[in-house]
Amino acid sequence: MISHMARSTSRQLSTAAERREVVLRTAIGTFAARGYYGTTTAEVAKAAGISQAYVYRLFPDKESLFVAVIEYCSVRMREAFADAAAKATGSDPGTVLEALGEAYARLIVDRDLLLVLMQATCAASEPAIRDAIRASYAREVEYVRAVSGASDEAVQHFVARGFLCNTLTAIRADEVDAPWARILLTGIRHY
Amino acid sequence: MISHMARSTSRQLSTAAERREVVLRTAIGTFAARGYYGTTTAEVAKAAGISQAYVYRLFPDKESLFVAVIEYCSVRMREAFADAAAKATGSDPGTVLEALGEAYARLIVDRDLLLVLMQATCAASEPAIRDAIRASYAREVEYVRAVSGASDEAVQHFVARGFLCNTLTAIRADEVDAPWARILLTGIRHY
């Protein structure tokens, strides 16, 4: 069993688990731009550096792949929140929420991670995707509430602000030089 | 020239302008569910009660059609805001914003109108669509700011809350019986 754990550098082929991880990581970029319906499995395969046929060895179908990408993004987002909460300078709700907001702003650098979750929201007419994105929001809201101890109203406001960030990221509002864009971007850190 | 204005009831065929209007109105429902990439021109045609080929007589291509739908939704939203502002009981920023929020909540009954604008945001990687949705947000923000006279911060907060509503509508959060859903739905009227 120990020999099973051989590092990939000692092998010429990757293990399926490693490949799955690569596919999930690289598929974020392809799904972020054109969403579930607009992204082809060939694009996903190319981004991961494998054949399109092998995508179907790693995931049963496109929908399962997309759901796995949603969960991957959801986990990474909560990791970022956990890091931020651990490093927060105080433990009162305001300070913790501030730290989480900072972490969210840093996630925007990626762009793609947040956009995938927004794309998942837009593809929620598919039951399996709706379940996955609901579960993602459920964990996120519950985590923010528990770690910050903030009021329901403050948590709601935090989430709403996050959705505003997502939208501004999707339309690249930071490239627009106009009053409306400045109003919406006010106080939103973007590195 | 006057005879050109013959009412449609006196004709067996519609004028192209009337058909275009019908297509835009009914296409909202189809684009709302699965977005730009996930909706076929055949579905749009069926919803409008015309052949798929005729969609291409009325609009040069699918992208132009979707852009026209975005603009149609954008106009209808601003009409709803204008109605609400005219009926507001007071003229101070808080009262007007309250009235606009009420109008937005009533738009959610439609569901589809708001969802189309969210779908457009998600399809913003297409330059023409990005331009259209940016223009829509520009007009909306400018209108809300001008009619309410509210501060930049209040306008931003109003828009963020709108995006929260859109997301909750997309995932049908009102059908979820869980704490996280109640937190996000608190204070959000849905008729």
Place this chain on the structure above:
DNA sequence: GATAGGAGTAATTAACCACTCACACTTTGC
């Protein structure tokens, strides 16, 4: 009442896409 132009469609096309299959190569266990 003929005719020009607009309304409308059935049928088709070329490209594309999700998904499959037969097959080849690599690694592991014994």
Place this chain on the structure above:
DNA sequence: GCAAAGTGTGAGTGGTTAATTACTCCTATC
């Protein structure tokens, strides 16, 4: 060193889709 299991692909397949074409029918005008 060999068989079983695992990694990986080229070459499809059947169905779908955006866009076109060639055509019919309707309506206004003179």
